[in-house]
Amino acid sequence: MVLPPIFLLIAISAIGPIVLNGVLPANTAIMAELQTNYGTAQLVLTVFLGAILFGQIFLGNAADQYGRRPVMLISLIGFSIGGALCAVAPSIEWLLGARFIQGFFASVCSFLPRTIVRDVYPREKSASVIGYMTVAMMVAPMFGPAMGGFITDNFSWRWMYTGLSVIGAILFLASWFFLHETRSVETARSKKIPLHKAAKQLTQIRAFNATAIMLSGSIGIYYAFLAGAPFVMMESRGLSASQFGAWFAMVPVGYLTGNLIAGRFSEKLGVTKMITYGAIPGMIGVVLLWMLSGITHPLSLFIPMQFVAFSNGMSLPNLLSVAMSVRTDLISSSSGLSGAAQTAFGVLLTLTLGMLLPLGDYWLMIMATFSALVWVGGIWLWSTSTDHH
Numbered sequence: 001m002v003l004p005p006i007f008l009l010i011a012i013s014a015i016g017p018i019v020l021n022g023v024l025p026a027n028t029a030i031m032a033e034l035q036t037n038y039g040t041a042q043l044v045l046t047v048f049l050g051a052i053l054f055g056q057i058f059l060g061n062a063a064d065q066y067g068r069r070p071v072m073l074i075s076l077i078g079f080s081i082g083g084a085l086c087a088v089a090p091s092i093e094w095l096l097g098a099r100f101i102q103g104f105f106a107s108v109c110s111f112l113p114r115t116i117v118r119d120v121y122p123r124e125k126s127a128s129v130i131g132y133m134t135v136a137m138m139v140a141p142m143f144g145p146a147m148g149g150f151i152t153d154n155f156s157w158r159w160m161y162t163g164l165s166v167i168g169a170i171l172f173l174a175s176w177f178f179l180h181e182t183r184s185v186e187t188a189r190s191k192k193i194p195l196h197k198a199a200k201q202l203t204q205i206r207a208f209n210a211t212a213i214m215l216s217g218s219i220g221i222y223y224a225f226l227a228g229a230p231f232v233m234m235e236s237r238g239l240s241a242s243q244f245g246a247w248f249a250m251v252p253v254g255y256l257t258g259n260l261i262a263g264r265f266s267e268k269l270g271v272t273k274m275i276t277y278g279a280i281p282g283m284i285g286v287v288l289l290w291m292l293s294g295i296t297h298p299l300s301l302f303i304p305m306q307f308v309a310f311s312n313g314m315s316l317p318n319l320l321s322v323a324m325s326v327r328t329d330l331i332s333s334s335s336g337l338s339g340a341a342q343t344a345f346g347v348l349l350t351l352t353l354g355m356l357l358p359l360g361d362y363w364l365m366i367m368a369t370f371s372a373l374v375w376v377g378g379i380w381l382w383s384t385s386t387d388h389h
Helices: 006-021 024-033 043-066 068-087 092-120 123-137 139-154 157-178 185-189 195-203 206-236 241-248 250-269 271-291 299-323 328-359 362-384
Strands: none
Touching: 006 043, 006 068, 006 092, 006 139, 006 157, 024 043, 024 139, 024 157, 024 206, 024 241, 043 068, 043 092, 043 195, 043 206, 043 328, 068 092, 068 157, 092 328, 139 157, 139 241, 195 206, 195 328, 206 241, 206 271, 206 299, 206 328, 206 362, 241 250, 250 271, 250 299, 271 299, 271 362, 328 362
């Protein structure tokens, strides 16, 4: 089986991080124009994550039952419509509803390209390809917050959502012409497993549970950062939207570097070593968050997060490959379900931080530490399971 055009999979994958973090510098402008507070404006992140949660569960199972191509095409159109609705939002309630639509269909961008890679390649090889694919994919998110901040400061946050809508339409057309079906003949012919049964079967596998917990903890630190950094840097410390976006570029640089290492060594060292070694920089980053917490310079937040992002770049391609390998007849369902678990954790974190951050910046560090402990718990469960080799 031949992999569809890699440039198309990269472009689709890049939409997820861009639409997740590229809109964050606009929070202050949204507060002013739509007359709301930070906790409510921050819900553009929480609602989006909640929508991704549902999208990964339902669309992941749909991709196993009906094929990768139809689910991708329908979702890209839905994503484009959601972006257009965000752009014309007359109220914060409208904006949040449109963000849900946008997020539900954007969920395919996070799991379906890697599902397609796993359709074509075995476990170790797919981890390596996903690592390299993410390296190229991260170029766009490096500039997402910077571009979002620039558009917000110089034009309007609405133009940012308009641009995302146009990109969704372009990717739909590209997918229509260039994306072929990669679901295996065996999977297509096999008895279709409903969503609730697929979830039950996957959660009975210890290695799958361990992987989902590790994903939740490692990504949870990043979600805590996404929810808290705009408040800490812009509200507490006075950075403009453009300045925040420029500093934010440090984070994807760290992730990109970790991806390069994952792409280079995953196939050689194996997923178990890469998952274990990959956690170390993340723990260092959380310790640095506390050590530098008394310093107001942006580096006190972005250097620790660069360590965390580097750690995620190393371990995530391997974690995702493992999650999709526990049941080869449920590749898309396992990809969607493991993604849903980490997203659910992210929703809880961002909701909690939205309420607690006005009480003190230190809540960002507390939530990041909690996520790190979850990560460690997942590593322990992984090390004691016998079904991950």
